[in-house]
Amino acid sequence: MTSAKPQLKDEIDESQPKSRAPAQKRVRRTADEARRLILDAAEERLAAQGPEGIRLQDIARDVGISHPAILHHFESREGLVAALIERTTSQFREKMFTLINDTMTGGAGSEGLIENAFQVLSDRGTARLLAWLLLTGRSAEGTGSHKLMREVADMLHQNRMEIARKGNRSAPAREDTVFMAMLTATAAFGDAIIGKQIARGSGLDPEALARYRKWLANLLDEHVAASTRE
Amino acid sequence: MTSAKPQLKDEIDESQPKSRAPAQKRVRRTADEARRLILDAAEERLAAQGPEGIRLQDIARDVGISHPAILHHFESREGLVAALIERTTSQFREKMFTLINDTMTGGAGSEGLIENAFQVLSDRGTARLLAWLLLTGRSAEGTGSHKLMREVADMLHQNRMEIARKGNRSAPAREDTVFMAMLTATAAFGDAIIGKQIARGSGLDPEALARYRKWLANLLDEHVAASTRE
DNA sequence: GATAATACTGACATAGTTGTCAATATGTGG
DNA sequence: CCACATATTGACAACTATGTCAGTATTATC
Numbered sequence: 001m002t003s004a005k006p007q008l009k010d011e012i013d014e015s016q017p018k019s020r021a022p023a024q025k026r027v028r029r030t031a032d033e034a035r036r037l038i039l040d041a042a043e044e045r046l047a048a049q050g051p052e053g054i055r056l057q058d059i060a061r062d063v064g065i066s067h068p069a070i071l072h073h074f075e076s077r078e079g080l081v082a083a084l085i086e087r088t089t090s091q092f093r094e095k096m097f098t099l100i101n102d103t104m105t106g107g108a109g110s111e112g113l114i115e116n117a118f119q120v121l122s123d124r125g126t127a128r129l130l131a132w133l134l135l136t137g138r139s140a141e142g143t144g145s146h147k148l149m150r151e152v153a154d155m156l157h158q159n160r161m162e163i164a165r166k167g168n169r170s171a172p173a174r175e176d177t178v179f180m181a182m183l184t185a186t187a188a189f190g191d192a193i194i195g196k197q198i199a200r201g202s203g204l205d206p207e208a209l210a211r212y213r214k215w216l217a218n219l220l221d222e223h224v225a226a227s228t229r230e
Numbered sequence: 231m232t233s234a235k236p237q238l239k240d241e242i243d244e245s246q247p248k249s250r251a252p253a254q255k256r257v258r259r260t261a262d263e264a265r266r267l268i269l270d271a272a273e274e275r276l277a278a279q280g281p282e283g284i285r286l287q288d289i290a291r292d293v294g295i296s297h298p299a300i301l302h303h304f305e306s307r308e309g310l311v312a313a314l315i316e317r318t319t320s321q322f323r324e325k326m327f328t329l330i331n332d333t334m335t336g337g338a339g340s341e342g343l344i345e346n347a348f349q350v351l352s353d354r355g356t357a358r359l360l361a362w363l364l365l366t367g368r369s370a371e372g373t374g375s376h377k378l379m380r381e382v383a384d385m386l387h388q389n390r391m392e393i394a395r396k397g398n399r400s401a402p403a404r405e406d407t408v409f410m411a412m413l414t415a416t417a418a419f420g421d422a423i424i425g426k427q428i429a430r431g432s433g434l435d436p437e438a439l440a441r442y443r444k445w446l447a448n449l450l451d452e453h454v455a456a457s458t459r460e
Numbered sequence: 461g462a463t464a465a466t467a468c469t470g471a472c473a474t475a476g477t478t479g480t481c482a483a484t485a486t487g488t489g490g
Numbered sequence: 491c492c493a494c495a496t497a498t499t500g501a502c503a504a505c506t507a508t509g510t511c512a513g514t515a516t517t518a519t520c
Binding site: 026 | 486
């Protein structure tokens with residue numbers, strides 16, 4: 001401000017030896033490993049602080065690297081976000097599928113299913129990420145989550161049909177199954193985001209939340225029983 | 231940049247006639263009106279584009295004012311956000327209360343209640359705003375939404391007790407009522423955010439969504455009937 | 461009509477964030 | 491051991507958004 005013109009660099013360096021370490025060591029990871037670490041950090045920040053928590057510098061600091069390294073691996077901030085979405089949704093898909101398969105073969109009631117569905121969505125920032133995704137309108141296409149719901153609904157319905165057939169009961173309407181899936185999904189999703197606040201606001205202790213899930217599973221079982229009875 | 235010192239305005243005006251309109255008209259609103267317009271615009275942008283949609287310049291453009299005007303009325307961006315939260319939550323409270331009161335006095339089943347709860351949350355950006363609020367951890371205190379849930383639960387439970395008393399039936403557990411409220415709230419909330427995507431993904435048409443709400447109301451009514459029967 | 465209060469504006473300051481680039485360290489394969 | 495590929499870095503550039511300020515227009519008050 002006072003005088004003018006930025007001095008040449010050499011001059012500065014020579015006049016101020018500073019504390020530049022002569023041989024600066026670097027940690028060098030494989031590309032995959034680096035990407036993984038970066039995504040982990042981004043995920044954590046997103047879950048903790050929301051969308052605005054994804055700032056290259058912050059994430060870089062978390063990982064212990066410089067922010068251009070992130071750009072090197074993901075091209076751009078958007079690239080990072082896309083990669084995070086990709087990873088999260090595919091993990092989610094996978095979990096849901098194995099979850100449903102296990103429940104089906106096990107033949108148990110919906111209790112385990114509900115319990116796990118809630119778990120999966122609460123886990124890490126899954127629901128939060130999906131929420132943000134939808135809030136910012138990034139969901140539209142590409143994530144393949146469209147197919148997911150339909151596939152899940154199909155699996156559930158087939159299972160129900162089979163049970164009805166075995167018991168010589170009338171087959172339930174497909175829409176009824178879809179509605180059940182819809183209720184479970186929205187409830188689990190809502191729970192992951194506002195569940196804790198609502199529970200606290202209603203004066204429920206943490207254990208009550210566990211009871212609540214069982215209660216919900218029961219509610220659905222009741223419904224299934226009632227609708228296939230006659 | 232070249233020389234220095236910003237010239238006095240008069241000089242500039244005289245030397246450079248430019249295209250500056252001699253008498254520039256201004257719209258001058260009352261403070262309240264201005265605040266309202268600004269909040270409306272902010273709300274709309276939030277609902278449409280998510281958190282990042284709240285940018286002073288954009289909102290200013292929407293309203294047709296300059297961005298410092300917004301700062302004049304709200305001190306800071308955070309002030310604007312706080313005011314928006316305040317307005318939205320208080321509107322929400324109000325709607326919910328009248329909604330429940332009406333339903334109670336009307337004595338109808340839960341159908342109308344559910345229908346309206348979903349409506350209220352979907353309306354404008356209520357659910358989206360609340361979601362963002364929670365996602366960014368801004369909810370904590372101050373919004374008074376804590377009390378809301380408890381009050382709602384109380385009202386509902388009292389109503390249920392009364393009905394049970396009239397019919398000479400055993401009183402339901404309070405927790406059961408709270409769980410029902412919790413389910414409704416989370417489901418409505420989740421619905422407001424991911425409902426449309428899920429429905430589309432499951433192959434449901436828009437009308438199915440309306441049926442879904444009735445189905446849910448029915449499910450809860452069934453439960454109430456079943457739990458107070460014996 | 462004059463005066464006070466204030467809604468409003470343009471220009472500018474400042475800070476923070478993404479992205480670029482040339483250079484540097486580190487591991488790998490010949 | 492050397493050459494090559496590439497993960498990583500510091501410095502810098504460019505942009506954007508918030509916030510400041512002095513001044514201007516408009517309404518209310520006396």
